[in-house]
Amino acid sequence: MKALEVRQLRKTYKNGVVALKGIDLDVAEGDFFALLGPNGAGKSTLIGIVSSLVNASSGETRVFGISVQNDRSRAMAEIGLVPQEVNFNQFEKPFDIVVNQGGYYGVPRAVAKQRAERYLTQLGLWDKAFRMSRTLSGGMKRRLLIARAMVHEPRLLILDEPTAGVDIEIRRSMWRFIREINEAGTTVILTTHYLEEAENLCRNIAIIDHGQIVENTSVKTLLGKLDIETFVLDLRSPIEHAPVVDGMEIVLRDPTTLEASIPKSRSLNGLFQVLERHGIQVKSMRNKANRLEELFVRLVHLDDGAAPAAAAGEQETPA
Amino acid sequence: MSEKVSARSYWIGYQTILIKEVTRILRIWAQTLLPPVITMSLYFVIFGAIIGRRVGEMGGLPYMDFIVPGLIMLTVITNSYGNVTSSFFGAKFGRHVEELLVSPLPPWIILAGYISGAVFRAVAVGLLVWLVAGFFSGFHMHNFLVTVSVLLLTAVVFALAGFINAIYAQKFDDISIIPTFVLQPMTYLGGVFFSVSLLPGIAQQIALINPIVYMVNAFRYGLLGVTDVPLWIAYAMIFIFGAVLFGVCLRLLSRGVGLRS
Numbered sequence: 183m184k185a186l187e188v189r190q191l192r193k194t195y196k197n198g199v200v201a202l203k204g205i206d207l208d209v210a211e212g213d214f215f216a217l218l219g220p221n222g223a224g225k226s227t228l229i230g231i232v233s234s235l236v237n238a239s240s241g242e243t244r245v246f247g248i249s250v251q252n253d254r255s256r257a258m259a260e261i262g263l264v265p266q267e268v269n270f271n272q273f274e275k276p277f278d279i280v281v282n283q284g285g286y287y288g289v290p291r292a293v294a295k296q297r298a299e300r301y302l303t304q305l306g307l308w309d310k311a312f313r314m315s316r317t318l319s320g321g322m323k324r325r326l327l328i329a330r331a332m333v334h335e336p337r338l339l340i341l342d343e344p345t346a347g348v349d350i351e352i353r354r355s356m357w358r359f360i361r362e363i364n365e366a367g368t369t370v371i372l373t374t375h376y377l378e379e380a381e382n383l384c385r386n387i388a389i390i391d392h393g394q395i396v397e398n399t400s401v402k403t404l405l406g407k408l409d410i411e412t413f414v415l416d417l418r419s420p421i422e423h424a425p426v427v428d429g430m431e432i433v434l435r436d437p438t439t440l441e442a443s444i445p446k447s448r449s450l451n452g453l454f455q456v457l458e459r460h461g462i463q464v465k466s467m468r469n470k471a472n473r474l475e476e477l478f479v480r481l482v483h484l485d486d487g488a489a490p491a492a493a494a495g496e497q498e499t500p501a
Numbered sequence: 502m503s504e505k506v507s508a509r510s511y512w513i514g515y516q517t518i519l520i521k522e523v524t525r526i527l528r529i530w531a532q533t534l535l536p537p538v539i540t541m542s543l544y545f546v547i548f549g550a551i552i553g554r555r556v557g558e559m560g561g562l563p564y565m566d567f568i569v570p571g572l573i574m575l576t577v578i579t580n581s582y583g584n585v586t587s588s589f590f591g592a593k594f595g596r597h598v599e600e601l602l603v604s605p606l607p608p609w610i611i612l613a614g615y616i617s618g619a620v621f622r623a624v625a626v627g628l629l630v631w632l633v634a635g636f637f638s639g640f641h642m643h644n645f646l647v648t649v650s651v652l653l654l655t656a657v658v659f660a661l662a663g664f665i666n667a668i669y670a671q672k673f674d675d676i677s678i679i680p681t682f683v684l685q686p687m688t689y690l691g692g693v694f695f696s697v698s699l700l701p702g703i704a705q706q707i708a709l710i711n712p713i714v715y716m717v718n719a720f721r722y723g724l725l726g727v728t729d730v731p732l733w734i735a736y737a738m739i740f741i742f743g744a745v746l747f748g749v750c751l752r753l754l755s756r757g758v759g760l761r762s
Binding site: 195230233234235236237254255256258259260261263265267269270271272282283285286287288289290291330334 | 505506507509510511513514516517518520521592595596597599600601602603604605606607757761762
């Protein structure tokens with residue numbers, strides 16, 4: 183069964199902005215699915231429609247075969263949403279926030295309390311459970327959003343940039359938690375600006391741009407399409423000119439740093455032979471960027487200046 | 502209904518909203534329960550004990566006794582209206598209303614939860630003001646059933662009105678305009694401090710357009726046994742206003758006006 187089916191989904195806002203131009207998308211049950219796209223591409227609108235916060239202009243959305251448009255209550259019972267922005271009452275305590283959310287989904291209060299304790303503990307928030315939420319740090323608030331979304335144990339968990347602005351240690355602990363949730367059977371849809379996150383966690387991926395799906399495949403297949411890789415070489419001694427290598431693009435970024443773009447069909451040995459001939463000694467070497475990021479930039483036609491901003495995790499402005 | 506969405510799950514959802522509302526009201530009691538008691542105590546002292554003695558009788562009753570039902574109604578109306586506007590608009594403003602909007606709860610359950618919370622506050626402050634009034638004029642109860650039913654129905658009607666205000670409100674100013682410029686004049690001209698029978702011909706006809714006239718008079722009948730309007734007309738008016746407002750609220754919520762893009 184498909185966890186999510188989207189057919190010819192369109193959304194035009196009252197101000198005339200066309201956010202979605204008739205997209206089709208399928209997410210299989212149990213999948214860990216990434217939804218990527220630049221700012222304003224339509225990701226948040228799509229998630230808004232799936233979670234019924236945004237009304238679609240036309241098209242259909244089904245969650246485990248249940249129509250969001252025609253049978254909203256049953257469809258919503260299957261979804262847990264972690265929104266992009268903190269949207270709980272900051273004058274309430276984390277424990278109450280999670281327990282009340284369970285109540286809205288029909289979870290008996292006693293059960294909701296047990297689950298609140300379990301998820302807050304798993305997410306490292308139990309010692310903060312009875313403090314005012316406004317006193318929590320940014321990372322804690324993000325984890326609270328996840329605990330809240332899990333209290334009714336949804337079959338589909340949607341996370342809209344869950345780790346934006348979170349430090350790497352907490353981000354990794356959140357990844358671990360979400361991976362465990364997925365392994366236990368929950369389908370996960372993740373939007374993120376951290377492309378490394380998508381590459382590490384997700385099995386399948388869709389890239390959305392200007393309200394259209396421009397790529398929808400497995401992460402493995404997508405990465406297979408990457409035919410050029412760029413390496414950064416740190417040199418032992420400064421040089422004046424970059425050597426010329428047939429079929430490769432070598433650029434001298436500074437006297438001790440070379441950047442080499444090499445087609446996958448070519449061997450790295452060829453590059454090192456040329457460097458050897460020129461007496462250039464390489465101290466260390468690394469990939470210039472995350473592989474997925476390179477593809478992402480190509481697919482959504484971003485220029486070099488825009489790519490680092492996307493990778494740095496800038497907040498998307500909702501359409 | 503599926504296993505996850507059932508009458509029981511809706512009942513739990515309704516209880517959760519109500520518990521949350523009651524907790525909020527009790528937690529900030531100094532803002533929700535105390536001010537009406539102080540304000541009404543001042544009304545009783547000034548209009549009842551000091552000025553009332555010079556006014557004499559109104560509608561065949563001592564002036565102090567006459568104003569008690571109206572002042573309780575005034576409290577019930579402003580508190581039921583104000584509770585929903587502040588709570589629901591606050592949830593909208595802080596975006597935590599999205600917790601409800603993404604849940605399986607249907608609009609009528611969300612509406613019922615907020616209205617019940619408002620009724621709780623209105624009844625609580627109404628009871629407190631009635632206790633204060635008892636200190637000044639003694640406790641009267643002509644018809645318990647009429648008193649309680651009018652109290653509850655009035656709270657429901659104005660909570661529904663407050664809900665519509667909260668749905669359309671975009672900023673905090675928007676939830677104070679209606680209470681200041683519409684609700685307050687309607688209440689003061691709704692027979693709280695005087696009998697509408699004292700008004701000259703055309704003014705009396707105009708006053709009868711005001712639904713608060715019916716609520717105040719029906720409640721006055723319940724407590725004191727006197728009314729300017731027939732009881733059945735008062736109930737009919739309250740039910741009509743309640744039904745219309747309920748229908749409007751449900752339609753706005755179902756269409757997501759002011760809530761869903």
